[in-house]
Amino acid sequence: MIPLVRPELPPDLASDLDRRTRELATAKPDGGVARTKWRGARSTRSSLLGHLTLMAAGLGQCMYCGESRGTSIDHFEPITRAPQRAFDWLNHLLACSHCNSNEKREQYPCDTSGRCLLVDPSRQDPRDHLWLRLTTGCYEPRSAIGAETIRVFGLNRELLPRGRSAAFHVRRAVLRDALARGAADEHEEMAVCLRALAEQPFADVLYAMVDAAERPGAVEVLGRDVVEMLKRPEVNRLVWPH
Incomplete structure (x- = not known):
């Protein structure tokens, strides 16, 4: 949620x-x-x-x-x-x-x-x-x-945890790919990427990733590169638009 x-x-x-x-x-x-x-x-x-x-x-x-x-x-x-x-x-x-x-x-x-x-x-x-x-x-x-x-x-009912876990791995891979292609320096392209990820099912996964980036142990779960990107103010504004 x-x-x-x-x-x-x-x-x-x-x-x-x-x-x-x-x-x-x-x-x-x-x-x-x-x-x-x-x-x-x-x-x-x-x-x-x-x-x-x-x-x-x-x-x-x-x-x-x-x-x-x-x-x-x-x-x-x-x-x-x-x-x-x-x-x-x-x-x-x-x-x-x-x-x-x-x-x-x-x-x-x-x-x-x-x-x-x-x-x-x-x-x-x-x-x-x-x-x-x-x-x-x-x-x-x-x-x-x-x-x-x-x-x-029934938030942990059959298949929902599996779907969220898959969504997490896909989102993390997409963000890493965007970083590898230098998209982090292209604000507009990164904005499009994040909006696309936010529009997929299990939007709560992306919100949880941004929240996790500020917590202890984030590097082990997300990877240092993804953590650094998710902590950027412009990324927070895109994921938490309200």
Whole structure:
């Protein structure tokens, strides 16, 4: 997972969501009624999907696993738990069909104080709760929130670690090739290279590489040449554009 910046919506869409939310508040519906109204708002859902796709990592990848294209709007706090948030823009995230229907579903674990134990990448930096071990592609928890996030979203489910590990080796090889060809001295070419890498599935791998470059042991994992390049301010700005 990577941190995401939630943009402001166009006034007409924001107004539409606000109107629908007020109607739900007045009706005080249960989850079934709210879901029916959500499913009936086809044009609203289509507009939201477009904005979520632009907000997502890569080319509209799932905001949870980062592997597959996002095709569904997930209600981070499920409609069954919070019917009044069905049209709340701050409650919408882009998910692939597997993460939405087979992993997260209606799960929303909380601690004894009611605090949600899942990372919302549009409100939190996942790095505060999750650590991606680049060599294995597995996520490891840094907190109770991280542990529940890994479990609920199935971040270490079959094939995902293997895909991330492969993505790491490919990205490192591409960066080394760019350095060998002298692309590091050609800012525009390097920018194109980094943007291309960021648009591939598992964008979280590239973010983790930049983060790892600042940590002890980075040379052993990334190589001295890649570490030096990833620590350059211009590279950080390209990988962390927000």
